[in-house]
Amino acid sequence: MTEVVVAINALKKTFGRQGVLRGVDWQLKKGQVVGLLGRNGAGKSTLLECMLGLRESDGGAVTLFGEPVHALSEASRARIGYVPQTADLFDWLTPVQMFDYFSALYPRWNDARVEGLMLRWGFHGEARNKPIGRLSGGEKQRLSIIRALAHEPELLVLDEPVASLDPVGRRDFLRELVGEVIDRDTTVVFSTHILSDLERVALDVAFLKDGRIGLQAPLDELLDGARRVTGTGAALDALCLEGEIRRERHADGAVSVVARLSPAELDSLRGMAAVRVEALNLEDLFVEVTR
Ligand SMILES: Nc1ncnc2c1ncn2[C@@H]1O[C@H](COP(=O)(O)OP(=O)(O)OP(=O)(O)O)[C@@H](O)[C@H]1O
Numbered sequence: 001m002t003e004v005v006v007a008i009n010a011l012k013k014t015f016g017r018q019g020v021l022r023g024v025d026w027q028l029k030k031g032q033v034v035g036l037l038g039r040n041g042a043g044k045s046t047l048l049e050c051m052l053g054l055r056e057s058d059g060g061a062v063t064l065f066g067e068p069v070h071a072l073s074e075a076s077r078a079r080i081g082y083v084p085q086t087a088d089l090f091d092w093l094t095p096v097q098m099f100d101y102f103s104a105l106y107p108r109w110n111d112a113r114v115e116g117l118m119l120r121w122g123f124h125g126e127a128r129n130k131p132i133g134r135l136s137g138g139e140k141q142r143l144s145i146i147r148a149l150a151h152e153p154e155l156l157v158l159d160e161p162v163a164s165l166d167p168v169g170r171r172d173f174l175r176e177l178v179g180e181v182i183d184r185d186t187t188v189v190f191s192t193h194i195l196s197d198l199e200r201v202a203l204d205v206a207f208l209k210d211g212r213i214g215l216q217a218p219l220d221e222l223l224d225g226a227r228r229v230t231g232t233g234a235a236l237d238a239l240c241l242e243g244e245i246r247r248e249r250h251a252d253g254a255v256s257v258v259a260r261l262s263p264a265e266l267d268s269l270r271g272m273a274a275v276r277v278e279a280l281n282l283e284d285l286f287v288e289v290t291r
Contacts, residue, residue, distance in 0.1 A: 003030040004066075005155050005187040006051060011060035013046050021047050022211030023060070028187050030154075034216070035202035036191040039290045042208045044083055044191040048159050052082060060138045064155065078106055081153030083161045083179060093135030095123055095143055098132060099150070106151035117146045121172060137164040149180060156180065158190035160188040161196060170194070174201050194284045207284070215245070215289055219282070222260065224284050230256040231275035241265060246288050258288040 006028040013021040020043040028034060028220075038044050049055035051062055053069035062069040090098050095118065103109040118128065121142045130141060133200045139165050148156060162170045178201055180186050192198055199219065200207065206216040223291030225243065229236065236255040250256070258280070261269070269277050280288070 004028070005030050005064065006189075007061075007063045008051060009061045010089060011047070011050055011056070011062060012058045013043070013050055015057050019211055021050065021057070021060075023210055024057075024208075026206070026213050028155075028189060030187055031181070031185040032204060033181055033188045033202050034190075034206050035198040036189055036193075036206050036208060036243045036291070037135075037195075037286055038208035042290070043211060043244070045159050047208060048082075048157055048191065052080065052157060054082075068218055069246040075109075077107065078151060079154040081148035081151065081156045082252055083141075083144050083156075083158040085159040085163070087137075087140040089132045089140060089143055089147070091256070093132055094129045094131060095273050096128050096137075096141070099147070102147060102150065110150055110152055113152075114146055114150045117149070117176070119279070121146065121169070129233075138166060138169060141165055142169065142173075145176075149176065154184070155184060155185050156188045156190075158188070160191055162192060162194060171196060171231075177201055195286060207286075209290050217260070218240045222285065223282065225262065225266075226280040227261050227266070227269075228258050228278045228280055228284070228288075229255055229269055229275060230254060230260075230278070231272070235272060235275050246291065258285075 004027055006025055006026070008026040011021050011024040016087065022049060036044050046055065050057040053062070053072060064072060065079060067073060067076050093101065099114050122139070127135065132143065141161065145161055163174055165173060174197060177188065181188060202219055204216060205219050206221065207214045220278060231254065231255050233249065233255050236257060239257065241257060241259040241261065244257060245260065246258045248256050265275070267277055
C-alpha cells in the first residue's frame with residue numbers, strides 16, 4: 001500500500017469571523033504531485049501553513065509521516081522542504097553564508113546540488129557574495145527554492161514558487177521539480193496561478209473552494225472528461241450527470257452544465273439534437289469550479 005505522507009482531517013481555521021478552512025479533509029501519498037488551485041483569498045497559504053504546523057489551526061488534525069504535526073520529530077522535520085509565498089531568508093547574510101549555515105542543520109544537505117543550482121541559476125560572481133537583502137525578488141525566490149531542495153526532502157511544499165520568476169527561471173525550476181519527483185519519488189504540493197506550469201508538472205489538481213477541497217482528480221482525467229454542455233431547458237433540465245460541477249440557466253432560457261463526463265455520457269450527448277458540447281481547458285475549468 002502506498003505510504004500516506006500527509007493526512008488532514010476536518011481542519012478548521014478562522015480569522016476573526018471569517019471561516020477560511022471549514023473542515024478540510026485531504027491526503028497526499030508518497031510520490032504524489034498535486035497542484036493546489038483556488039481564487040485569491042481562498043485559503044491556500046493558510047492551508048499549507050496549517051498543514052506544516054506553521055500556523056495554529058482551530059480544529060481538526062494533521063499528521064505528517066504518521067506523526068501529529070504539533071509533535072513532529074526532528075527527523076521528520078528534516079524530511080520536509082518548504083518554499084513560502086514570500087521568501088523568508090536571512091537578508092543580512094550572503095547566499096554562500098546562508099547555505100553554509102543551513103548545511104550544518106540538515107543531515108542530508110547536498111552541497112554539490114546547491115553549488116550546481118547556484119551556478120545554473122545565476123549565482124556566480126557578485127551575486128554569491130551580496131547580502132540577500134539587496135537581491136531582486138526573483139533572485140530571492142530562486143534561493144528559497146534551492147534551500148528547499150538542498151536537503152533532498154521527501155515532502156516538498158511550495159506556495160506560489162514561481163510568482164516572481166521570469167519565463168526562463170520558471171522553466172528551469174519546473175525541470176528541477178520534475179527531476180526531483182522522478183529521481184526521488186518526492187511528494188509535492190504546490191499552489192500556483194500559472195496554470196500552464198501546472199499542466200507541465202502536476203499529475204493531480206485539487207481545488208480549494210468555500211474552505212474545503214472541492215474537487216481533486218488526476219489532471220489528464222479531468223481534462224479528458226471536462227465539458228460544457230449547452231442546450232435548451234427542455235433538452236437539459238432532465239439530464240442528470242454524475243460528475244456535474246455547475247449548472248446555469250441563462251436569460252434566454254438556455255441551460256449550460258459543466259461536468260466531468262464519462263465516455264458513455266459523451267457519446268450519448270453527441271447524438272442529441274440542439275445540444276452543444278465543448279471541451280474545457282484547465283483555465284476554463286478553474287473559472288467554473290471556483291465561481
Ligand atoms: N493573519 C491573518 N489575519 C487575518 N486574516 C487573514 C490572515 N491571513 C490570511 N487571512 C485571510 O484569510 C484568507 C485566506 O488567505 P490566504 O493567504 O490563505 O489565501 P490564498 O488562497 O493563499 O490567496 P492568494 O492566492 O491571494 O495568495 C484571506 O481572506 C485573508 O485575508
